[in-house]
Amino acid sequence: MKLTKGAVVEGGTSLNYKTGNWRDQRPEIDQKVCNQCGKCKDVCPDDAVHRNNELYEIDYDFCKGCGICAYECKPEAIKLLPEGK
Amino acid sequence: MDDIRVVEGSEAVALAIKACRPHVISAFPISPQTHIVEGLAKMVADGDIDAEYVRVESEFSAASVLAGASAAGSRSYTASSSQGLLLMTEVLYASAGMRLPFVMTGVNRSISAPINIQVDHQDSMSLRDAGLIQFYVESVQEAYDMHLAAFKIAEDPNIMLPVMVCMDGWVLTHSYERVQFVDQQAVDDFLPPFAPEHYLDPAAPKTWGSYAESDVMMEFKYAIHKAMTDGKPRIREILRELSAMTGRDNNGLIETYRTDGADIILVALGSVTGTVKDAIDELRDAGRKVGLLKIRCYRPFPHEEIWQAVKDANVIAVMDASFSMGSEGSIGLDLKAKLFGRPQAPMVVDFVAGLGGREINARTIRRLVVRAEEIHRLGLVLPEAQWVNLDASIVS
Incomplete structure (x- = not known):
């Protein structure tokens, strides 16, 4: 890959840059507790929560572990765990 | 017929910039830079230059306007001094990194504190590591000549860096000297229109200076250094062309x-x-x-x-x-x-x-x-x- 002068790149390429490796806390959804309200998806600043059939799932390629989803989750279905454990 | 006049140093610089047909000029006034940008503001107001003159609330904004304008494909210019140059510093590093070839005049003045408006080189020397190409001039004539070459050097496809022409405040900006001006047609032949490979365009969105992790950051920084060192032969060549145009010895680094x-x-x-x-x-x-x-x-x-x-x-x-x-x-x-x-x-x-x-x-x-x-x-x-x-x- 040749670098462009000035780091000029085409738009719409953020999916190419997996930023999930910045994460030091890992949110995990307990599907037995989750009431599918969808608030985690609404508040995620990285659009890293997706609805798959009825279930909400976290895309760890892009989740930076900010913890907003866990803070906002009313039924406390999301736990923040240390990354790598 | 030779166009020889006795003009103030700042006016000579403003006329050189006018001859380069800039699209965007943005500046915030600070002594001893003021006469240059006042002169250009008047030329824009009088319709003598077809450019946007963007008034801003600080030098940080002036440099930022230039960065945006240059990325949009506009030939852009500013001038500043002393604290103003320091306030631009962050944007100048970023602009060099984004390889934006605007031109600025660094009108040399000392740095506070204590406050002092007289000349020394602490302001522009503080920017020597930013990735700017820097020239220093001896006379008003040389200031005029080097500004004609500055855009050509900055915009060279293999260089693509901001160029700063440094001239001593008061001693050069406010003194009157005999200056020999170059014919507009000759300047147009010497300096082709700015046509960058990339420019901001809503129809084909691009981003400048986007995120670089540790795997490529060193390479981007090395690229700036290489553009400078590999650019030396090209700078010499452009100065030879300048000499041929002016009939003066502008040769050599x-x-x-x-x-x-x-x-x-x-x-x-x-x-x-x-x-x-x-x-x-x-x-x-x-x-x-x-x-x-x-x-x-x-x-x-x-x-x-x-x-x-x-x-x-x-x-x-x-x-x-x-x-x-x-x-x-x-x-x-x-x-x-x-x-x-x-x-x-x-x-x-x-x-x-x-x-x-x-x-x-x-x-x-x-x-x-x-x-x-x-x-x-x-x-x-x-x-x-x-x-x-x-x-x-x-x-x-």
């Missing part, structure tokens, strides 16, 4: 004056070099083997040319109008870095002179030469920087 057979070579840049040349004539008349090496292009640093010019001298007396606190003067540091370890390299003695506008006249230069000879004769190892005409007795 350095200029030498009576260095043949010189035992002592003074190294300086900016308007003081005119005074040094006069002092050298007197010293030569008195049988002293003294010469001057003027640095015209400071970044990239022309160390090959400098070595060729100084290698047969015994001692180099550097005149620095800026200082890296706790270390040495800027040019002295550059020279020592490139001469250290070369067998038979001349001794470098760093003189700090002219801070805050302190006068440097022929007598100052004679004393400096005597002191350099003395240090060389004593064979002092690694002499401390010499602060010229300093009254240490009043320092508490």
